[in-house]
Amino acid sequence: MDAEEILAQANTGAKLPEGWTTFPLLKGKVIWGIIGWIFGVVMGLGLLVLIVPIVIPFNYQRGTFSIVLTTLLLAVLAFILVGSICMGIIDILRLSQSRRHMIVLTRTDFLKADGAKITQVPLANIRHVTPRGRAPIDRNPSSDEANISNMQGTSENVMGFIFGRGVTESGQKQRRKRVRTPTSLAFIDDRTDTEVTVVNDNAFGDPFTIAAVLKQYVASARAQTQASVQK
Template sequence: MNAEEILAQAKREPLENWVIFPLLQSKVIWGTIGWALGFLLGAGLFVLAVPIVIPSNYQNGLISGIFTTLILLIFAFVGAGSLYLMISDLRRLWQANTHLIVITEQDFVKQEGMKIIHVPLADVRYVTARGRAPIDRSVGVEDDATKQLPNIAESMLGFFVGRGFSKSGIEWRKKRMRTPTSLAFMDTRTDKEVTVVTDGSFGDPFLIAAVLKKYTLPPDHPDY
């Protein structure tokens, strides 16, 4: 089956052993709300700052002018970037039925609007998920998690200034910053990386990775 036939079959009635990952509209909606707030913040600060700093700040010397320009560019970047991403998410919601990941026993197919990626699973290698893996609920891990609970001092600090400023909160933010959520693999036909997801809009990237590995790795492989 070609990509179009696989997508049509998946939307109509998936065959046995096919795994479908549709667009999670609720997550995209929350993302859209976040980008809308970012646009309002960036655009609002830009509009408020312009009449205050222009032209006075540019009349106070070169350094003042450069600093003012940088601040205005940051506000404009936040507003314009958030607007672009908000529109992108709105388009995804409008065309939700054309955003889909299908994994069969032989093929990987992803549709994003008019763009379709089709890779035979025989050519999929090095499936790599990055980000924070789901919490392991096994006994040993639960014990480790209990040991990492904030102590009384951290709890008091978090109560007055917010958990984000406590030691555990700062460490959590650092981990999130170092590990953005994404999933990719190598297409051996072209030796190029294929990006599967860059967020959680199709579900947990680690779950998608597990399905890909199940169909592409032999049972005795250590990563199976």
């Protein structure tokens, strides 16, 4: 089945064929992303409007160090402004063409539609499915972990009571766990030995969840291929 047929079936709104899984664009996450980019535009533009009249031309008359430092500062603010505008436009286009942005897993193929760009790879040719970043926090730790976490020393309890839980070792560990690094998901297409990026944000859902489902599909496809070869 070619890519257009797969997309057409996935977008019908009817029940998917047996064994298919789709990850559509999550409009809510994209909208929040657009709001973030708008904030970046406002911040970058506002800071430039405030700072430029102050530093130009005065800072460019005070020697090399002042010139370099001022130029770097203005370049960073300009990068925030231009980058936020570009990313905001990309997200707006994605939102307006949400039906053309989707990940579809069939029994035999991986397909990702990213606007006009369509990537289709047979599951049997997928290798090294690799999510990057920090996995979601486990809200249900094992009993052993729970017991260990509850065994706090007297000094830690006193410090937490006086200075706040954030200064204790366990509090700092929890804060570090809550910090999420940017997540992405990719695999290798062994037909060309090239890396295929599946997602680089959460617009289709959690990359680790998508990776787990994709690995199951790949394992099933390999098992079917091996079974057919043995026959």
